[in-house]
Amino acid sequence: MQKNTWVLFDLDGTLTRSEEGIWNCARYALERMDRPVPDNETLRKFIGPPLVWSFRNLCGMTEEEALEAQRIYRERYNTVGLLENRVYPGIRNALCRLRKAGAHLGVVTGKPAAPTGRILEHFGLDRFFGKVLCATDNKADKEQMIRAALPEDAAEAWMVGDRKYDMEGGRRAGIHTLGVTYGYGSEAELLEAGAEKLAGSPREIADILCPEAGEVPGAFLSMEGLDGSGKGTQLERLADTLDRYGFEVIRTREPGGTPIGEKIREILLDRENAAMTDETEALLYAAARAQLVREVIRPAVRSGRVILCDRFVDSSAAYQGGGRQMGIEKILEINRPAVDGTMPDLTVYLEIGHRKALERRCAASEPDRLEMEAENFHARVEEGYHRLMEMDPDRFAAVNAEGDREAIAAEIAEKVLARLLEAEH
Numbered sequence: 001m002q003k004n005t006w007v008l009f010d011l012d013g014t015l016t017r018s019e020e021g022i023w024n025c026a027r028y029a030l031e032r033m034d035r036p037v038p039d040n041e042t043l044r045k046f047i048g049p050p051l052v053w054s055f056r057n058l059c060g061m062t063e064e065e066a067l068e069a070q071r072i073y074r075e076r077y078n079t080v081g082l083l084e085n086r087v088y089p090g091i092r093n094a095l096c097r098l099r100k101a102g103a104h105l106g107v108v109t110g111k112p113a114a115p116t117g118r119i120l121e122h123f124g125l126d127r128f129f130g131k132v133l134c135a136t137d138n139k140a141d142k143e144q145m146i147r148a149a150l151p152e153d154a155a156e157a158w159m160v161g162d163r164k165y166d167m168e169g170g171r172r173a174g175i176h177t178l179g180v181t182y183g184y185g186s187e188a189e190l191l192e193a194g195a196e197k198l199a200g201s202p203r204e205i206a207d208i209l210c211p212e213a214g215e216v217p218g219a220f221l222s223m224e225g226l227d228g229s230g231k232g233t234q235l236e237r238l239a240d241t242l243d244r245y246g247f248e249v250i251r252t253r254e255p256g257g258t259p260i261g262e263k264i265r266e267i268l269l270d271r272e273n274a275a276m277t278d279e280t281e282a283l284l285y286a287a288a289r290a291q292l293v294r295e296v297i298r299p300a301v302r303s304g305r306v307i308l309c310d311r312f313v314d315s316s317a318a319y320q321g322g323g324r325q326m327g328i329e330k331i332l333e334i335n336r337p338a339v340d341g342t343m344p345d346l347t348v349y350l351e352i353g354h355r356k357a358l359e360r361r362c363a364a365s366e367p368d369r370l371e372m373e374a375e376n377f378h379a380r381v382e383e384g385y386h387r388l389m390e391m392d393p394d395r396f397a398a399v400n401a402e403g404d405r406e407a408i409a410a411e412i413a414e415k416v417l418a419r420l421l422e423a424e425h
């Protein structure tokens, strides 16, 4: 990539997937005006062109009616609609790679400045972009905006977008064009409008524009807690939040996460294996982990993905080290070759008293072999986790898991996002 290269991105359909908010607001405006709501196919066409055009041409309104519909639409859009939005998974990493290659980044969008600013800020994308050009007075001439975004001395420039407006604007402004086929325009539309290159995913944008820059690593996150801490639900919620923010999330679990690891899991959780010695158990967990680290975690993190792991070595330290009284240090020692230095960047610990956790477990399902262990076993596991947090306080984010699910999910999201977004800059 040449020095002083600029890469300009369209927003809707290229950086973010805004359909949920756009459709909800279009529906809201039509319902408020007592107009029939068109089918989804027609609603889809609202993405891209100016609103007034859409209300006139897709819903048969007069200019005046369309202006009124736009006013009502914006009323909802500017408060809730604009955040009913998702950053395409992989966008963050692609931006990091482009920036690493030395590119200057910008946004050129048909959206007005206020919602654009709020969306970029909400998702922590604003810090990537040196220039943000938005529509003014409902006018969105992409060619003009592209010209305005680029400095005189730009050596090379690309317009990246998902609709013909982006490709045509780029061509008229005399810059290169890259069409993304994961957005709202079809491949045919993009090619017809003169797209020079096509990318099928955010990752491909960086592969095409800066193949020499190499990968920017992602992150390794784990979640820990006693059985009954609500870990399953919270993992689900966190994965969705990270996906919404444009991280490429890979969920995995321990013991398991690989074909070999899943077989080891069956042996470990089988109620019939009552004769299993503590040492065998600890070594089997370590064996499954050795496989997961090499087969899944390392390759994913190296290629920019975010690994979200349901339990990791802390579980062994707490359950086998604390619960089975084998000693935390001994368990960490056994696991040293398995983990081989690959530790989570952040571990969320769901804090719940062992008695409360037991109550929840009994209400949920029939317990498996480990879940049937005596109450003081779980008391020792809880104590083990507390020791681990004291040993490595920076790695852990403890969250009180006894309260309301929504509030817990929000606190976890806040803590994890703070860490991940900080690491990007």
Ligand code: TMP
Residues within 6 Å of the ligand: 227, 231, 253, 254, 255, 285, 311, 312, 313, 315, 316, 317, 319, 320, 370, 371
């Ligand atoms: P899960 O129900 O959260 O998937 O966990 C399976 C059980 O395995 C749970 O009771 C905790 C236990 N376990 C250990 O004892 N040591 C370990 O290293 C791991 C990963 C899990």
